[in-house]
Amino acid sequence: MAATRVNPRQGRIVALILTAGVVALGALLATPARLVGAKSQDVPLVVYSAQGYDKNTVAAFQKATGIPTEIVDDSTGPLLARIAAEASNPQWGLLWVDGDEAFAALDRQGTLLKHFEPKVNWTAAAKKVIPADKSYIPTGFTLACALIYNSAVVSTPPSSWSQLTGAEWRGALGMNNPSVSGPTYPCVAGVLQHAGSVSAGERYFEQLKANGLVIHDVNGDTLNALQSGQIKLAMIQSSAAIGAAEDSSLKVAFLNPETLLPSVIGIDSKVSRQERLEAERFAEYVLSRPGQHQMQVGDPHGDSLYWPVLRGVNPLPALPQFAAVPYQVLNAYSWGPREAALNNWFTNNIVS
């Protein structure tokens, strides 16, 4: 009788869907972790961060202030994509990544809270990085393009950018692909700025290419090439370079000028008042002595190797004095919007 009333196939599908539903419900009930977004009375501060020291800093902040804080930790690219996708209804409270170009772009879109600046004793370099509308703040400095070399084969490293195109370094220099490795774009932009114009900078990179520049995707590949002898020197972010040089024959040198790469905090302009206050307290905590301590212990062979933006706070012993580093500052508002075009140019003309 049933066959004449109900299509057996439909019956089967219903049964299967019901089974799946029961399994899903069972799993749902069995999963103790946060599964559905129950809005509690406490508004948690949601931190999007790509810093190696973020998890311990967030935990310490929560312990010190009692403010519930949740972290989404990832590379800079995916975090910015997530923020862009959330544009119509932002869920992040505070963003903490390296490089201020993205923050300048977010500021132009009206996404960042303006006119917030913790009352701290900034270094001279930090003051040069803070934008006029105070839409973001620096929390530390690394260099976008430190020179790391193999001291077993290089006794005197180059000291100026122009030397790198010389015959002595033919086929010896490596760097990352800015389309794949996030911190490499400020390095490329810094070289272009130092060259005086985009076209002059592009010519410089073409000369480097003609001199046998070796491009790898990310730091790990480039350092591997350096250690295996494929190249003799490489340009990578200073924290990675100094970390890699700690227990090997690799050494770090600085060209004149080096491009500053600030680690930066920005606060979402659309958050509730309570979350905004929490985010401001987080920024203040990061710039306090306990916060700086957390930044320095969280990733001692990587991101913790930064120069502080506060007077009276010393960097980790592995770093040279900041005063000894010749540096330049990039204007994030003019270099940020060119990132896609320049990375595309680099991929098409320099990567081979």
Place this chain on the structure above:
Amino acid sequence: MKSLSLPGQPSKRGRGSLRAAPGLFGWAGLALLLVVPVGLFLVTAFSPRLFDQGSAWFSLGSFGSAIQSGVLRGILDSILVGSLTAVVAVAIALFLAWWVARTNLVGRGLWSFLIWAVLLSPSYLVALGWEQVLVSHGAFWDLGLRLPWLTSLFFGPVGVTFVYITKGVPFAFLAVAPALAGIGREYEDAARIHGAGRLRAWRTLLPMLAPAIWAGLALVFAETISDFGVADTLAASSKFPLATFTLFNSIDNFPVHFPVAAAVGWFLVGAVGLALLLQARAIRGRVYAVLSGRTRSPVRIRLSRSGQLLGLGFAMGFFGLALGAPMLGALTSSLLRPGSAHLAGAAVSTIYYRQLLHSGALIAPLEFSARMAAIVATIVAVLAVAMAHYLTRRQAGVSARILDLLLLATIALPGIVLGAGYIFAYNLPLINRLGIHLYGTSLLLGMAYLAGALPTTTRILVGPLAQVDQSPVQAARVLGAGPLRALAAVVFPMVARSCLWAWLLTFTGVLFELPVSQMLYPPGQFPLSVAITTALATYVYGPGTAMIVVAIAFALAVVGVALVGFRWLAPRGWRNLAVAQR
């Protein structure tokens, strides 16, 4: 072909609303899981303003930008590589499947198992492994194999296609192996009785495999053009831009241009539409029901010594190429002492493994991802069978074709499209005002995993399920079994092993899934892939690669336990009927 079996069961066209309800329910579920998120993402190509991705309510500018950024070259490269990969991968898979399913080749269990190992090695790892082996001063260099011509050949279209083929073979194998094993001995016997030689008998079998072969071709094509792991590593450094690289470039560089990415998405969907059209023309109007309760296990061909050597050489050659390089890459990186670059005895150290177990950095993400993977795989294993069954019924009409296009289009779109689409759809202020807060929860992440896994798994099952004959079901119903009983007692035993494979495929896929995880993971709960990539982003490869090795070992252990468990626990009849025999 029509004489091979009874036609499918007669259709009873119900007119009552109750009868339409399950179908509507299913479509509503698919709409929430797939159509709405993917559709909203694609719509941003025309209407950036809709999700605050630009100022225009309607504009075609994103297509112009996509073309300017080289999408046409990328899509052409992707289609060429995808087509070549599909054909070669299916051919290799047919050879492998024939040896494994139809002959007494030594080590059949091992080869079936290794297929899974290839399937679950992330494509970027395979590409990076080869790069490390072949790059000048790489592993080959250390071994004295200095072959600059091979290096320059590999860093280009040849190398990219090669890596995709090794990654495509498991998908093709899973589509054709159950079909090859499931074709009963009677057809072969009939051919032989009528005087056909072994080769001729083969030619009789091959057309019966058409649905599985086409399913394999379409699947490998869609998987290849949607891949990002190779596009972002080997293809990018070889100056061989693929469509997904163009898509990701518009998202990965700041400011993020989702509308341009969506425009590239349209090109990918178009490419898949073409592939599907070809497939539909090839198998239209034919019946492939050859698997039934009367199906007898095929006789394994006893290979001669030279046959064994040939088969073993083929299998060892393939798996050596597919797994050797990436494993060598991952193992050397994870076993090196910090600061060393060569795998010499003195430099080997287990320091990263000890650090990993000591720090617990892997345990929580592994636990979280394993739990999500188990839940999603269980649901997918059930739903995918139902959907594959729906797709393969004889009366499949327009709705089945739409479903097919939808599934393949979703496969062709990279995961980040799904991730972003989920944010667009489920983070709308309107949804929040209704009191639904799904974004940032494990539930939404699980839904997206489900949406990502369901299409691939369903398409893999289409092959084996096309062969399930309806006559035993009808017999059961005539003898008084209800629809559920008929399903449990007749259909399920025939597809049990396919279900198991579907479960394992989804489990391993979700365990290592990256782009959706990155976009949707709940704050504070780190999926395995995110933990691995953030560890790999540091300058030392060691901790990240040690994580990969441990995670792959875990996944392989799960696969091993499940396959052995099925062998021991499943009723004997199921194993005899099971369509994918070892």
